[in-house]
Amino acid sequence: MNQLDNLLTQIAxxxxxxxxxxxxxxxxxxxxxxxxxxxxxxxxxxxxxGVEQGRKAVNADKTSG
Structure with missing residues (x-):
């Protein structure tokens, strides 16, 4: 299972x-x-x-760029 599948299963x-x-x-x-x-x-x-994943992605972009 990938990370998304694990998260959705946990929510369910x-x-x-x-x-x-x-x-x-x-x-x-x-x-x-x-x-x-x-x-x-x-x-x-x-x-x-999803919001949290978006925040992580934005922060990762800021630190790498």
Missing amino acids: QQHLRIETLETRRSDSLDFHDVAVWCLRDALEAAFNA
């Missing part, structure tokens, strides 16, 4: 109580009922992770 586990994002070819394992507030929390966590 923490906020959605979904064990894995891998396709398991079983409706009971691949489809989940999720409360909207949990989905919102997961989306917010993903957004914040």
Whole structure:
């Protein structure tokens, strides 16, 4: 798994109580009922992770250039 996959899996586990994002070819394992507030929390966590990655990239550019 790459860094993004690990991050998304971690968010799914923490906020959605979904064990894995891998396709398991079983409706009971691949489809989940999720409360909207949990989905919102997961989306917010993903957004914040993206913002943090952007900040790191900008800072890296500033120090290398």
